[in-house]
Amino acid sequence: MPKRRLDTLLAERGLFESRSRAAAAVMAGDVRLGGHGERALKPGQMVTDDAEVSVAQPPPFVSRGGVKLRNALDELGVDVSGRRCLDVGASTGGFTDCLLKRGAAEVVALDVAYGELHLSVRDDPRVTVLERTNARALRAEQLPWAPDLVVADVSFISLRKVLPAVIGAAASSFDCLAMVKPQFELGRERVGRSGVVHGGDDRREALVTVAGFAREELGCAVLGFASSGLPGPAGNRESFVWLAEAGREPAVKDLESAARTVEP
Numbered sequence: 001m002p003k004r005r006l007d008t009l010l011a012e013r014g015l016f017e018s019r020s021r022a023a024a025a026v027m028a029g030d031v032r033l034g035g036h037g038e039r040a041l042k043p044g045q046m047v048t049d050d051a052e053v054s055v056a057q058p059p060p061f062v063s064r065g066g067v068k069l070r071n072a073l074d075e076l077g078v079d080v081s082g083r084r085c086l087d088v089g090a091s092t093g094g095f096t097d098c099l100l101k102r103g104a105a106e107v108v109a110l111d112v113a114y115g116e117l118h119l120s121v122r123d124d125p126r127v128t129v130l131e132r133t134n135a136r137a138l139r140a141e142q143l144p145w146a147p148d149l150v151v152a153d154v155s156f157i158s159l160r161k162v163l164p165a166v167i168g169a170a171a172s173s174f175d176c177l178a179m180v181k182p183q184f185e186l187g188r189e190r191v192g193r194s195g196v197v198h199g200g201d202d203r204r205e206a207l208v209t210v211a212g213f214a215r216e217e218l219g220c221a222v223l224g225f226a227s228s229g230l231p232g233p234a235g236n237r238e239s240f241v242w243l244a245e246a247g248r249e250p251a252v253k254d255l256e257s258a259a260r261t262v263e264p
Helices: 006-012 019-027 066-078 094-101 158-169 200-218 255-259
Strands: 004-005 031-033 046-048 051-056 086-089 106-110 127-131 149-152 177-179 219-230 237-244
Touching: 004 006, 006 019, 006 031, 006 046, 006 051, 019 031, 046 200, 066 094, 066 177, 066 237, 086 094, 086 158, 094 106, 094 149, 094 219, 149 158, 149 237, 158 200, 177 200, 177 219, 200 219, 200 237, 200 255
Parallel strands: 086 106, 086 149, 106 127, 149 177
Antiparallel strands: 004 046, 031 051, 177 237, 219 237
16 A cells, blocks of 8 residues: 555544644644554654554644743743733744734734745734844844844854844843753854754753853843754754843853753
């Protein structure tokens, strides 16, 4: 019997609206195979056309990024309700979707690309779409208002290149949850051939480096760290750093010790 990719089969059966959504569910552990309910291994796993599959539950957000942000918001106790938010690196809109479902008043979904934002997020009246915009060169006047909550998920660039402009456009009192991807914060010699940073010490260094930059160069208070709870597409472990305006307490004094709570 012919075989096909699992994510393709899931989309063709109508269990997910797209192959990317199906792949995200597989990676999140929400897809089971066979009568014994064995967890699917990967989106590209080859299965027969009549394979028995089950989905644990519908995906809570338009991408698995929403789950990562939800985990961080819960762990850090950051309230979203009624806030004006900026989502830097919105892509499909997982972070934006999470913010909306947590009660955000308005969200600017910013991305350097075009046409990636999920239609359900794009059509929400609370969302302002700002595409083809490089966050590194963001100016406050490009935003309809100064955001008091910033979330960031950027790739192929260090957060240290993005945060100066983003923080500069934020309100005088703000929270920023930036997801640190160690493979983009460390030198190439520290990253494996697969693009994965395997060492806990290296991942912790990436966290401390970003947090230290925000504190020393941008004057931010560092309030804590939180794990995303899910690996990145290639298997990298990603964590959030929580930043705020200078003087906010209780601020983290020892970044290294605080980072060990998520990267021991």
